[in-house]
Amino acid sequence: MSGLLPVEEAQARLFALREPLGAENIAFSESLGRYVSQAIVARRDQPAAPLSAMDGYAVRFADLPGPWTIIGESAAGSVPSAPVGKGEAMRIFTGAWLPDGADTVIIQEDVAADGTTLRLSTADTIQPGQHIRARASDFATGTTLVPAGTRLTPGAIAAAIMSGAGQLTVGRRPRVAILTTGDELVQPGHALAPGQIPDSNGTMLAAMLAGEPAVVTLPLHIRDDRTILSRVLKDLARRHDVIVTVGGASVGDHDHVRGALGDAGGSIDFWKIAMRPGKPLIAGSIGDALLLGLPGNPSSAFVTATLFLIPLVRHLAGAPSPLPDIHQAPLASALGPGAKRRDYLRARLDRGALTVFDGQDSGRTAPLVEANALVIREIGVPPRAAGEQADYIAIA
Numbered sequence: 001m002s003g004l005l006p007v008e009e010a011q012a013r014l015f016a017l018r019e020p021l022g023a024e025n026i027a028f029s030e031s032l033g034r035y036v037s038q039a040i041v042a043r044r045d046q047p048a049a050p051l052s053a054m055d056g057y058a059v060r061f062a063d064l065p066g067p068w069t070i071i072g073e074s075a076a077g078s079v080p081s082a083p084v085g086k087g088e089a090m091r092i093f094t095g096a097w098l099p100d101g102a103d104t105v106i107i108q109e110d111v112a113a114d115g116t117t118l119r120l121s122t123a124d125t126i127q128p129g130q131h132i133r134a135r136a137s138d139f140a141t142g143t144t145l146v147p148a149g150t151r152l153t154p155g156a157i158a159a160a161i162m163s164g165a166g167q168l169t170v171g172r173r174p175r176v177a178i179l180t181t182g183d184e185l186v187q188p189g190h191a192l193a194p195g196q197i198p199d200s201n202g203t204m205l206a207a208m209l210a211g212e213p214a215v216v217t218l219p220l221h222i223r224d225d226r227t228i229l230s231r232v233l234k235d236l237a238r239r240h241d242v243i244v245t246v247g248g249a250s251v252g253d254h255d256h257v258r259g260a261l262g263d264a265g266g267s268i269d270f271w272k273i274a275m276r277p278g279k280p281l282i283a284g285s286i287g288d289a290l291l292l293g294l295p296g297n298p299s300s301a302f303v304t305a306t307l308f309l310i311p312l313v314r315h316l317a318g319a320p321s322p323l324p325d326i327h328q329a330p331l332a333s334a335l336g337p338g339a340k341r342r343d344y345l346r347a348r349l350d351r352g353a354l355t356v357f358d359g360q361d362s363g364r365t366a367p368l369v370e371a372n373a374l375v376i377r378e379i380g381v382p383p384r385a386a387g388e389q390a391d392y393i394a395i396a
Contacts, residue, residue: 004274014283020318021172031152034170034213035318040146043164045136050098054131057089058102061128068118089118105131149320171318174241177217178202181248183224201246201301213317229260237289247296257293276341277362278304297362303344324393329354335384343377
């Protein structure tokens with residue numbers, strides 16, 4: 001553990017510590033953001049019969065240009081009471097079943113009705129089959145609508161419901177506990193004594209997980225006490241899948257996470273990553289729970305949560321590709337050379353160009369207000385000029 005792990009190796013080792021959690025059946029109303037464990041296959045044709053795409057009249061194309069005798073109507077949600085025969089027309093509404101015998105819908109603006117007599121009132125050409133949605137034109141029985149591993153969006157949920165399914169099988173949400181450590185931290189809104197600072201990291205991490213498929217325990221805080229930390233870790237491990245500690249991950253006299261984890265019967269898989277900010281990240285396990293120890297500086301906590309915590313939650317919840325997507329955009333200004341660790345630079349993507357902020361100190365929170373991207377600068381790369389492409393990760 002003396003060397004610095006490359007980011008990709010550390011991510012792979014983190015995921016290898018535990019397989020995705022098991023699946024569960026849930027209601028559609030609870031499914032937003034969850035990962036589908038079993039593909040959703042259509043149990044029905046959609047539409048189940050030819051439907052009208054417009055309000056108008058269903059006729060036989062062979063009977064044009066009319067006139068026709070109106071024999072009734074077809075509304076959405078009911079089956080036409082009779083077929084359409086020669087010289088006949090049926091009033092029809094959007095989404096209604098096309099009556100047998102009819103093969104064309106003429107919109108109501110193109111006809112004139114006088115009692116039960118219908119006449120064409122347009123010089124426009126009527127096309128055979130116009131304004132009809134064919135049976136199974138959306139999807140047919142047996143079509144895979146939502147592949148396994150898909151994260152459910154509102155549109156995917158609608159398709160799943162339309163498929164005829166009664167419920168969804170999705171990956172279980174990991175239970176995540178967030179634990180901040182440090183004598184200097186004070187809960188938000190409380191008065192600060194000299195040397196104290198507000199505890200922003202716990203709430204920040206909870207907010208970062210708010211849109212993820214996780215059950216998050218409200219942020220907890222304890223002082224720099226190895227004995228207490230060990231006891232808390234042991235207790236949290238019985239009730240959670242992931243324990244996230246913030247602070248105490250480095251080598252100072254008051255950095256107790258590694259020691260407390262060992263005292264609680266846990267073990268470390270790796271420590272220290274070749275990245276900046278976020279080098280002193282810890283990954284290990286205690287019982288069936290995983291421990292992810294994030295550094296305490298705000299930007300370090302934010303960056304490591306983006307690269308490790310959120311991907312871990314997604315992995316456990318069943319995501320086939322849990323890592324953040326890498327994009328490219330041109331630099332708005334020149335960027336200096338890379339150093340001995342990979343940099344994740346707070347930046348803003350605006351009008352298609354990346355502006356890297358001047359202040360990259362890991363203790364700063366102000367840059368996180370405007371940042372919507374992390375620009376990736378690889379180890380030892382030469383300087384880049386304005387306009388050159390740079391890799392970045394989009395952040396909220």
